[in-house]
Amino acid sequence: MKPGKLPLDFLGQLLGKLTIEDKRVVLGPRPGEDAALIDFGDRYLVAKTDPITFATDFIGWYAVQVNANDIAVMGGKPRWMMATVLLPEATTRKQVSNIFAQLDTAATQLGITLIGGHTEVSYDLPRPIVAGVMLGEVDKEKVVLTSGAKPGDILILTKGIAIEGTSILAREAAPMLRKKGVSSTTIRSAKEFLFDPGISVVKDAAVVCAVADVHAMHDPTEGGLASALLEMAQAGCVGLELDGDNVPVLPECEEFCHALKLDPIGLIASGALLAAVSPRDIEKLVDAMSREGIAVREIGRVIDVSHGVKIRTKGRLHRLPTFARDELVRHLGI
Secondary structure: OOOOOOOHHHHHHHHHOOOOOOOOEEEOOOOOOOOEEEEOOOEEEEEEEEEEOOOOOOHHHHHHHHHHHHHHOOOOEEEEEEEEEEEOOOOOHHHHHHHHHHHHHHHHHOOOEEEEEEEEEOOOOOOOEEEEEEEEEEEHHHOOOHHHOOOOOEEEEEOOEOHHHHHHHHHHOHHHHHHOOOOHHHHHHHHHHHOOOOOOOHHHHHHHHHHOOEEEEEOOOOOHHHHHHHHHHHHHOOEEEEEHHHOOEOHHHHHHHHHHOOOHHHOOOOOOOEEEEOHHHHHHHHHHHHHOOOOEEEEEEEEOHHHOEEEEEOOEEEEOOOOOOOHHHHHHOO
């Protein structure tokens, strides 16, 4: 099989065969949902695991962000984290120290406590891998599911796309980008997208939950915005109509994708929060986001499932494109 997510229909078949006998498991593994929910009396424990497998100088910091995001989009507060750190035989003590420092710094910034994990130097490993397990908590009446979108809801997107993919391309494909005419200044600027505007949506999700009647939230990661929309539609058994001309594509992302012949909508997009909210709360939400310095834009609406998932560009309505592999993975050829 090729690198990337398992096909959504195949994953659904696999998960549908699992046996869950513990009645405290309110939400178990399900395609499109970002985390599990376990009944802990007056609240739910929110549990998530996600690995970082791309080569990156900030792998420890990265692992905290992506796991915290998936707790936040459930309406929860990330609280505790464990990390499994797998290292190649050539790893130096300095590199290990850097990973631990990144984990600690990122966790502290988000109010998360590192409570354990596992470290191991592994045979025949080409690069470090960090697999995080994040635990959080949420009041029962404040849970938000990817599957909660309702016809009539407005789709909003914060910041823009694709923050994560653009930053990784700047770090991993700089020679090719320069060869295609992209300036070194633009590439240097895009490298910092990991931190500004950043790939965390913890604050974005907290603002949405505080001021709006939000029915669904999702963290567009691998497969980009397109895959996130398809997952939201399938999970909630709804249709979606995306206003392609209103999707905020970052200028650097647009330039990189044009140079490398990639589609921004299929590029890994952590840092942008996708949410389905009641139309009556849109104005209030935009005002609240503005006060927090977070850009937000209406990008579409939730419709009946019979209409499918469509995108409108330049006045024409057509099927939303699907991506068997993330555009980043396709470009890197891994």
